[in-house]
Amino acid sequence: MNFELQHLRTFVAVAEAGSVTGAAKRLYLSPPAVSAHIQKLEDELQVPLFVRTSQGMEVTAQGQVLRAKAEQALQAAQNVVRQAAELQSEIRGRVTFGINASPQVLRLAPIIQHLHTEYPGIDLALVHSATGKILEALRSGTLDIGFVFGPVTDRVLVAHRLGMIDLVIAVPQRFASQVPQVDWAAMAKLPWLYSDGYCPFQDMIDTCFAARGLRAQRVVETNDEATKCDLVRAGIGLALLDREEANALAAAGAAVIREPEPMPCDLSLVYAAQRADDPLIQAIAGTVCLVWAP
Template identity: 35%
Template sequence: MEIYQLRTFLTVARQGHLTRAAEQLHISQSAVSKQIKALEEELGVILFARGASGTSLTRSGQLLLAQAEKTLDSALELVNMANKIRGEITGTVKLGTIIDPECLRLGAVLGRLLARHPQIDVKLAQGISGSVLERIRAGTVDAGFYLGALDDASVQATELCVLTYLVVAPKEWEERVSGAGWDRIARLPWIGTPVHSSQHRLVSEMFAEQGYELSSVIEVDQEASMRSLVAMGVGLCLLREDIAHEAVRNGQMVVWTGAKRGCPLSFIHLKSRAGDALVGALRQAVLEVWLP
């Protein structure tokens, strides 16, 4: 029984669909099917029932699920212990990243990590906070950065700082937003973000507190795209304070002073991976850069 087979089994069980599991694992759907079939043949039981709408655990699969999680954790712990005995940390660690590298101090973090552990291979997985969290839960990403409050007993979050977000509008809308109240601001077009993004949560909470519902004219998932669309006169959005002030200095947009939001930036990983040597080395590098 291979570690990757157990990881595939757990990912399919959580996703409930071979295609989504393949996307999480970054392998083909046929590879997922082959790994599940090989595991079923080795165990002598059928783990999943296949249907038109996806896959579901059989009774045997349900009974083996918890043990599979424990077995995978134990196997990873065994590998880490062997590395410690050899006096070195080797292997590949997958780090989920969000926003821009400069804001995350990513260069300094990776420089610190690789200077101390040159045999670690780092792979970056860029996404939004929600997708990074899902990949960590699925085991396809080892640790990552996350924006927003997190209420998940299985995840350990270490807050690094609080970022401030401002409401920005196109420069030519200055007269429309200057001194405007929420009633006018809520009626203007907004640039939306995916539902699992930190931006979406911040804006939705802000609108709900004022008794309004967000209606966006377009949806994007990158701050650079949001900045460009605001500058082009498409609509309003929330932008990080440093990006907003730079755009204001460049004459691209104006800030509406009626609201601002704080959002924690955290480093996260599964609590069950707290003793993992690779995750521990990465966490140490992050904390040394952010919380010296």
């Protein structure tokens, strides 16, 4: 069976107009062309679609059944065309996204949910790393966009400040008795967990120790904040963490919190300035800023 959609359109038009002439006017075809379409369709379907009357063309009982199916087929074809047009304008592509903290701290769940709903064509690849590594990767183009802590002054980058996070010192439970209160000298004797590469957290801790003529003992460096939390839980070393992460460790009995002084730190979303007009970047940045809006 090999009939065209145009034949179905002609069939429906004749049924609606009640005559070949009326359908021809609607379709901008000649009456003989309309008649040829109907004849071709009846031959293919082997079903009489119309009977001629003094008033025009009357749809047969079989034709009424097939008319409904023809209308459905034409609507389906329209939907295919519309969907194709939408796909041409849909934002599609892969985005590598630098992540420097836990999903809870960064509000990743609502961000990803919104992206999945509004931009299903975006394929998101999350890359866990430290702030310094993320900044380097954004400059080199190996990352598309990312979260970073601390100020961003590089002119080749665009930074959207999302808010401020509150930092505290998480002391593993096994060291709690050695640091019953804030004691920098006591903490300097204990092992510390640092990030691999630049991270403003380290600068803050190093500055606090240096002001007292002390230095922290680094035992492990990692790019992953989740790993850092796991190492605190395992009693490996102290770490400067976001308050939410530290509270979770304290609630589980894995650590105690020490707060020597307020330690706020900026959290920003950053991407290369040359990518500012990229629809993929705009979609991600718009979503993140929406979720983080006060």
